[in-house]
Amino acid sequence: MxxxxxxxxxxxxxxxxxxxxxxxxxxxxxxxxxxxxxxxxxxxxxxxxxxxxxxxxxxxxxxxxxxxxxxxxxxxxxxxSRMVMPVNVQHAPDHSIRARRLMKEYKEIQKVHNGQKDPVFTVELINDNLYEWYARLHIVDPDSKLAKDMTEMNIPFILLHLVFPDNFPFAPPFMRVVEPRIEKGFVMEGGAICMELLTPRGWASAYTVEAVLMQFAASLVKGQGRIVRKTKSSKEFSRRTAEEAFRSLVKTHEKYGWVTPALSDG
Structure with missing residues (x-):
């Protein structure tokens, strides 16, 4: 190297x-x-x-x-270690529009009709429930066949059941005939009532319970309503049957509209 x-x-x-x-x-x-x-x-x-x-x-x-x-x-x-004291919750009384309206109407009817010697109709609360009433229609057109049936069968009144929904008076009450059993007169299965003003489309918040009852009395006579002496239908005359019949009625009229039937059709 x-x-x-x-x-x-x-x-x-x-x-x-x-x-x-x-x-x-x-x-x-x-x-x-x-x-x-x-x-x-x-x-x-x-x-x-x-x-x-x-x-x-x-x-x-x-x-x-x-x-x-x-x-x-x-x-x-x-x-x-700090103790939490329970809060005492107080529920406010019901001051809704429905309650005020129904209380006012109930007092007026009690004052005017329930105090009369021969009232056209009377009302009472069911189990002290302001939103559920019984109405008794004592007088219909005295010249009608329905009035004759009531006299002959010794029936003092037609009993009606009214239920007021949460949004009353902006929605109609549900009303049905409880007794006696009526045919024609725009009374349907279970006691449901065929009246346009009892449907959402025909209802107006200005209608009063008194106006509804008087309109029903007129419809009974106009539709030639009669008291059933012998039951022909096997269907139960109940609230459930009435609600089903009324729902079917509303659907039919919403589809085809309201047409006043002939008197012979009830």
């Missing part, structure tokens, strides 16, 4: 050793820096813990000795 080549090899070896020694010094410096950061974090954590411990001691110290002893005996934390 020539002397020149030997010098190049020696220079390369020295350069390699020199770079290696520099790399080792950098790693040591990094370890030293990391250790310093870790020490700083530990110091901050210890300081934070001391602050929390101090605050916790202050909270506990703020309690009175007697309260602290009771809490310790019952094993209750300071956050849950």
């Amino acid at each position: 020539s002397s020149r080549l030997k010098e190049k090899v020696s220079a390369a070896i020295r350069k390699f050793n020199k770079s290696r020694s520099r790399s080792g010094s950098g790693d040591k410096a990094g370890d030293a820096g990391g250790g310093g950061a870790t020490s700083a974090n530990n110091a901050n954590s210890n300081a934070g813990g001391n602050v929390l411990a101090k605050n916790s001691n202050e909270v506990v110290a703020a309690e009175s000795p007697g309260k602290r002893m009771r809490r310790q005996d019952n094993k209750v934390s300071p956050a849950t």
